[in-house]
Amino acid sequence: MSDGAVLVDLEGVSVRAGAVRILDDVSLTVRAGEAVGIFGSNGAGKTTLLRLIATLQPPQGGRCSVFGADMYSVARYDVRHRIGYVGHTPGLYPELTLLENLAFVADAQGLPTSEALRSLELVGLGGAADRRADHSSHGMQRRTEFARILMTGPELLLLDEPHSALDADAINLVDTLVHRTVDRGGAAVLVSHDRDRMNTLTTRTHEIKNGTLL
Amino acid sequence: MRTDAPSFLAQVMTIVRRDLLRERRSGEVLWVTLPFGAIALLLVPLAIGTDAPTLQRIGPGMFWVIVMLFGVLIAIRQTNAGTQAQRDMVALTGLDPAAIFVGSTTASFMLLLVFETILGIVTIVLYDITPTGWVALPTVLVLAAAGLALLSTLAASIVSTGRSATALVPLLVAPLSVPLLLGATQAWEALRLGRSSLPWVLLMAIVGLLLAVVGVLSARPLQETA
Numbered sequence: 292m293s294d295g296a297v298l299v300d301l302e303g304v305s306v307r308a309g310a311v312r313i314l315d316d317v318s319l320t321v322r323a324g325e326a327v328g329i330f331g332s333n334g335a336g337k338t339t340l341l342r343l344i345a346t347l348q349p350p351q352g353g354r355c356s357v358f359g360a361d362m363y364s365v366a367r368y369d370v371r372h373r374i375g376y377v378g379h380t381p382g383l384y385p386e387l388t389l390l391e392n393l394a395f396v397a398d399a400q401g402l403p404t405s406e407a408l409r410s411l412e413l414v415g416l417g418g419a420a421d422r423r424a425d426h427s428s429h430g431m432q433r434r435t436e437f438a439r440i441l442m443t444g445p446e447l448l449l450l451d452e453p454h455s456a457l458d459a460d461a462i463n464l465v466d467t468l469v470h471r472t473v474d475r476g477g478a479a480v481l482v483s484h485d486r487d488r489m490n491t492l493t494t495r496t497h498e499i500k501n502g503t504l505l
Numbered sequence: 506m507r508t509d510a511p512s513f514l515a516q517v518m519t520i521v522r523r524d525l526l527r528e529r530r531s532g533e534v535l536w537v538t539l540p541f542g543a544i545a546l547l548l549v550p551l552a553i554g555t556d557a558p559t560l561q562r563i564g565p566g567m568f569w570v571i572v573m574l575f576g577v578l579i580a581i582r583q584t585n586a587g588t589q590a591q592r593d594m595v596a597l598t599g600l601d602p603a604a605i606f607v608g609s610t611t612a613s614f615m616l617l618l619v620f621e622t623i624l625g626i627v628t629i630v631l632y633d634i635t636p637t638g639w640v641a642l643p644t645v646l647v648l649a650a651a652g653l654a655l656l657s658t659l660a661a662s663i664v665s666t667g668r669s670a671t672a673l674v675p676l677l678v679a680p681l682s683v684p685l686l687l688g689a690t691q692a693w694e695a696l697r698l699g700r701s702s703l704p705w706v707l708l709m710a711i712v713g714l715l716l717a718v719v720g721v722l723s724a725r726p727l728q729e730t731a
Contacts, residue, residue: 391526
């Protein structure tokens with residue numbers, strides 16, 4: 292990915308849920324090499340914006356593309372494996388072990404299963420690889436999600452409240468993931484209600500208020 | 506980082522492995538539901554007594570009704586199987602939604618086939634049935650399991666996001682499984698009476714084929730609305 296290439300391009304995008312406008316006329320461009328922070332209070336539309344960029348939330352108005360793929364076309368499916376998204380709720384299967392959860396993603400993406408264990412070791416969970424997800428703490432589940440990001444190496448990293456409920460080591464891990472993605476020519480978008488932390492980690496920040504990006 | 510996308514078959518196998526592994530851990534389908542199915546089959550002879558001709562006549566019907574209820578339970582399990590976060594994670598792996606549908610159906614099919622086989626043996630023993638049609642009967646069992654697995658997976662995909670998913674699934678699966686049940690019971694009856702079961706087998710095959718086509722074609726739009 293060449294430095295400065297446009298990875299995310301939103302123009303006048305809106306998302307509604309019934310009569311409620313969750314995102315209103317949002318415009319945002321994210322280029323390769325950037326780490327963009329979005330901060331705002333609860334219910335401001337941060338998560339919806341992040342899911343929209345992840346191609347998981349369909350837009351209902353405006354122009355919207357990710358990696359050049361129009362979000363209204365089927366082309367958006369073809370770029371999904373280039374996106375790494377960590378929401379505030381871990382997307383792990385509770386009955387499976389941490390290693391099995393990662394091995395499933397490795398399988399799905401055609402990566403060697405050995406990468407799953409290696410990634411868990413990198414986030415300090417090598418010794419807990421065989422522990423079931425529902426027997427692991429929230430912090431361990433979050434680390435497993437970060438291990439998934441390390442394993443798949445996405446070009447566009449999207450993190451929703453990435454620092455919440457984490458210890459100091461895991462917070463450093465988040466920062467490393469962001470720097471690593473950006474240094475490799477990708478981009479990161481982080482949403483949080485913690486403006487100070489956003490300022491130290493990102494190249495620019497925006498505030499979102501009542502669904503409008505300021 | 507991924508270089509080449511896995512083949513369709515490899516994607517299907519990824520989903521099959523995931524679903525069977527989850528089932529092995531939870532034991533929700535086989536180890537919880539199977540004993541209930543066996544007990545339900547046992548209760549009928551206890552209730553109506555050991556009148557062999559009556560038991561032989563109603564045995565196959567009882568068997569298929571319980572198999573259908575099991576199909577509904579599998580569908581309910583599938584609707585409860587995915588949280589929004591899990592669905593997001595799966596969508597971003599880039600797996601083909603059609604492969605996800607085929608994989609989930611295959612896993613359900615395998616579980617249903619095990620269920621049918623074990624309950625079939627229980628039915629033969631308890632209801633004193635002499636099985637006939639050693640070629641046709643397995644075909645009927647396979648088609649019924651495939652049809653119910655397809656129907657369950659499709660119904661689960663349709664209602665998986667609704668708040669009333671658990672209530673809606675039986676309402677969708679029960680009426681739509683009527684042609685399958687009809688085909689299965691009539692095919693077994695035809696075998697028992699020494700008549701051709703081919704028309705009923707064909708009915709089940711056509712229903713299964715239709716469900717497969719609808720399931721594969723609607724997999725992507727359904728994933729998007731989930």
